[in-house]
Amino acid sequence: MKVMKLTGLRQMEMLEVSEPRITDPHQVKIRMKAVGICGSDIHYYTHGNIGTQVVEYPFAVGHEGGGVVVEVGEQVKRVKVGDAVAIDPAMPCFACSQCRKGRFHTCEHLRFRGCPGQAEGLLAEYVLMPETSLYPLYGQLNCEHAALSEPLAIGLYAVKLAGDIAGKTIGITGMGPIGECVLVCLKAKGAGKVYATDKIDIRLQYARQNGADWTANPNTTDVVAAIAREQPEGLDIVFECSGQPDALAQTLELLQPGGKLLIIGIPETNHIQFDINLLRRKEITIINVRRQNECVDETLELIANSQVRIDHWVTHRFPFEKSQEGFELVSHYRDGVLKAMICL
Helix, strand or coil, X not given: CEEEEEEEXXXXXXXXXXXXCCCCCCEEEEEEEEEECCHHHHHHXXXXXXXXXXXXXXXXXXXXXXXXXXXXXXXXXXXXXXXXXXXXXXXCCCCCHHHHCCCHHHCXXXXXXXXXXXXXXXXXCEEEEXXXXXXXXXXXXXXXXXXXXXXXXXXXXXXXXXXXXXXXXXXXXXXXXXXXXXXHHHHHCCECCXXXXXXXXXXXXXXXXXXXXXXXXXXXXXXXXXHHHHCCCCEEEEEECCCCHHHHHHHHHHEEEEEEEEECCCCCCCXXXXXXXXXXXXXXXXXXXXXXXXXXXXXXXXXXXXXXXXXXXXEEEEEHHHXXXXXXXXXXXXXXXXXXXXXX
């Protein structure tokens, strides 16, 4: 079968490898149909690592995916041959102390698709997954919806971690795909006014289309001063989705005393500085968001019931053999890209 692998920094190659065979009665073989390009995939493509997770070449990335079941192990009950499925890329052990606490996303033995040292990614014609990581699609859901459900589940999980959002004033810094996912989940769950910032104007346009009440580009607007005029007491909650140090610093100025900062974006550096005086005096609560936990079912329901509308999110599609073109496009933020999809 064919698999697309990273072979160096900004290098990808289509390789021929053996087709995977089911060796466990709970495994499922899937013919991949759609794989979304995520910001973390781009980190591996451009830098070869995220923190201590270092690529050993060749390596396949890709963790946002949907496909069709072509074979099942003898004890599989969750799906059947012919089912279109959404893939949760996380494969927890279900036995460690974290799993026993219900924290499957921080499993001590977690294997995550497209994560170096854990499991090869989904950019392949066929993959094997445990049935526990698969969610059958229904209604009008398709494989692109399945791929989009992975980042959307992160947005939903972040909103859940924020607690009571009803009527709250909320900021989002960074309106890439994750920022948009947070935005639509906030609106679906009854948030108050949402202020969105990004350095790319087209992303602010998408944000307005998705329900943002106020948008601005920090390159051309003093967003702290502008939001302070609208909300003199400060914002209740800010979701940092850009991973940019300047945006992280800005969040402390945007928040009111007792506010919450949720960090979702992945910085390119391992060390981030905060104004500890401001952080302490305002008694800001910082919540780190690590992927998602048990939110896929609800995410698919949000899509199926049209509580979130995401069909317009896929701005670019690339055939499997032109995956690198998609990665180059996304890495340079070209052509107004919001979400690029690899179609297999």
